[in-house]
Amino acid sequence: MITTSERHIMEPIGEISEPSSLDPVSLGFMCGIEIHQQLDTNKLHSRFPSILFDYKLEEIPKDWPRFTRKIRASEGESGMIDIAARFEQKRNRSFVYIQTPNSGLIEMDEAPPDIHDEHALDIVLTISSMMNAKPFPILQAMRKTVVDGSNTSGFQRTTLIATKGEIITDSGIVGIDLISLEEDSARKLGNINSTKGEIVHYTLDRLGTPLVEIATAPDIKSPEHAKETARLIGTLLRDTRRVRRGLGTIRQDLNVSISCGDRVEIKGCQDLDWIPKIISLEMARQLYFYRLANKLRREYNLPALPPNRIDDAIPVENRVALTTIKKIPGIKYDITEIFQSTNSSLIQSLLDNDSKVLAVILPGFANKLGKKTSDINGTQMPRLGRELASAAKSVGVEGIFHSDELPSYGISQEEIRNIREKLSMKANDAFVLIVAPYWQAELALESVIIRARKAFHRIPQEVRNVVIRKGQPEDGTTTALRPLPGRARMYPETDIPSLHLNEEKWKKIRQNVPMTRNQRKERLDKLEISENQTEAILNGELDDILFEGIEGELNLNPKAWASALLEYKTQKIKPLSVAIYLREKGKITKEAIPKLVEDAISGDLSSIESWMISESKSRGLSPMEEGEIEKVVIQVIVEKSDFIKERGMSSIGPLMGIILQKLGSSADGKIVNEILTKEISKII
DSSP: OOOHHHHHHOOOOOOTTOGGGOOTTTTTOEEEEEEEEEBSSSOTTTOOOOOOOOOOGGGSOTTSOEEEEEOOOOBOTTSOBOHHHHHHHHTOOEEEEEOOTTOOTTTTTSSOOOOOOHHHHHHHHHHHHHTTOEEOSEEOEEEEEOOSSOSTTSEEEEEEEEEEEEEEETTEEEEEEEEEEEEOOOEEEEEEEETTEEEEEEESSSTTOEEEEEEEOSOOOSHHHHHHHHHHHHHHHHHTTOBOOSTTSEEEEEEEEOTTSOOEEEEEEOOGGGHHHHHHHHHHHHHHHHHHHHHHHHHTTOOOOOSSGGGOOHHHHHHHHHHHHHHOOOOEEEOGGGGTTOOOHHHHHHHTTTOEEEEEEETTOTTTSOOOOBOTTSOBOOOHHHHHHHHHHTTTOOOOEEGGGOSOTTOOHHHHHHHHHHTTOOTTOEEEEEEEOHHHHHHHHHHHHHHHHHTTSSOOOEEEEEEEETTEEEEEEEEEEEEOOOGGGEEEOTTSOOEEOOHHHHHHHHHTOOOOHHHHHHHHHTSSOOHHHHHHHHHTTOHHHHHHHHHSTTOOOHHHHHHHHHHHOOSOHHHHHHHHHHHHTTSSOTTHHHHHHHHOOOSOHHHHHHHHHHHHHHTTOSOOOHHHHHHHHHHHHHHTHHHHHHHGGGGHHHHHHHHHHHHOTTSOHHHHHHHHHHHHHHHO
16 A cells, blocks of 8 residues: 555656556556437427538528527526636627527527426436446436536536446446436537627537436546447447437547546547547646646745645645745736737737737746647647647637747747847746737736646646547647536526436336347347348348348348348338338339339338339339240350350359340349259250
8 A cells, every 4th residue: 555655755757758658557547438429319308309400600591590698607506606607707708599490499598498308318217227327216407507608598407317337348347427318519600709709609400409428437447448438338329229320429528637637528539549549648748737837846946746636735735826826926018019010910910900919927937838849649749838828719819929939920039039128027937928809818818827827736627628620639639628617517407397217117127128239249140141241230220120121021031131221221111121022022123122112102011012013013113024034045045055065054144244234124133043044054
């Protein structure tokens, strides 16, 4: 057992330039995953269909209603204001919501919500059962404060369903701390910067779509184990056959920490293959900023930060915080006049739009903000300048200029010298510039100052976002998004009555747990279909439909039915099954299948069968009579007798092409092959 004194001297080891080489065990790695998966039902509290309208902001129909709102931070049930909500209010953003055809008064927050969608509730209870989780006897909808404008109400409705579950991975058991049923958020279409603040546009098509949220315990042992866990949970969710598929329907949030750092939540991990790299880079970032904090503390003659956060002493950290406020007073200077004749086209264009250049001194920070460098894999290394830029961007500015990276961006050495002289800076001082409307530049610099002071402490607990370029992670690095929400975030939803989960309903759920992928594969392996077909049927979630056709009234041939499901990929399963049945019976041609299925009438199997037979005759899609086929086959055999004597039975393939070309699409290839084989066998 490691004692407190030993923890103090065990400095973390590892090369930040080689993130994948960092040892999770020695660094005290902890990780949990939150999975959010859309359910295949109508919206959770309004019953509108959960569909998306694929429009860009400029393509939205003009007649779709729009309305604007702003976020106001308010006290929760505890009497406290959530830290993330307080931060968001400072950003001075306006939110424009576009009402889509599948959204109404509930999505607009103009009417109380309906009770939970029963199908969505059953799906989440089923998932809970599959993870051996324990459901809550009373299901109470809660309001979770949402501060980014993605909910018109300023909160997300979420209901705790179950706890204390588990899944078994190859690397060990991972506990499931919580399973919830909640609403998805509105979709962000874009944002526009103005002199009065940022204007963010959202569409309400996705708002209210049911989600299951699954939060694991911090039992994940390594970056690769995180990927394995996410993949296993994703497979389990798909086993229900009641979740949505496709891009954007599932996402993974990562909760990551190492002993010398602190917990951060990383959003935007859509691609499982990126998870190990994103986590390794976060470990390297936390290690880098721990070392930077102690470097700053040494230079300021402050007590060192312990290698393990559980050894932090509140009086010491309070003393450090007070010292940093004195050492970094954060006075903001308007130095616009220095840049009146600047050669920087970037700064000049901003000044032409009534912006100002504001600066702040960071005493003792020279060469600590950093320049852009890469690790052994070409990924950006962590640096304080980037964190300061993230803090500034959180209030809507494009970025910052700092002294470690200058001269650059058209800013000259003379302008740098003028800044240092005007601000009476020392040689080891750094500065940060922001060019924006005065109110915004001042607010952005305030965020920069706060983040610079935090550099003396452990990394802040916060929500971070994976940097995305063209729909994919740029390099696996992340940027700060907002503070990590506190306990004041959640409070009861008074508009929705609580649900009592009775024993009979839970027993029924437990007795109807869906098959796993392995069980489905074992069932398919008993059929005479290829391994490739088996895999494709499983991936397409078509096995239940396959067995319905095989075991149902039509008693379809497994191979023919499997091939049809994979080839035609239609939603019209009943007409397709009838068409395959008639094709196997020789009553319609193969070419008739897509045409008849597309135009098929609705009704029972018998009426569809009668319609298809009638239509195939009237459209010339019925198979040619065997007698007619036989005449053409014999004619070709006579013409190619020498070829047949030379090649024997191997001549069947080439002759099939010739015969089918003569007969056209009304000939059944299977029948042609049978007649040709029989006739050739007579003469060789």
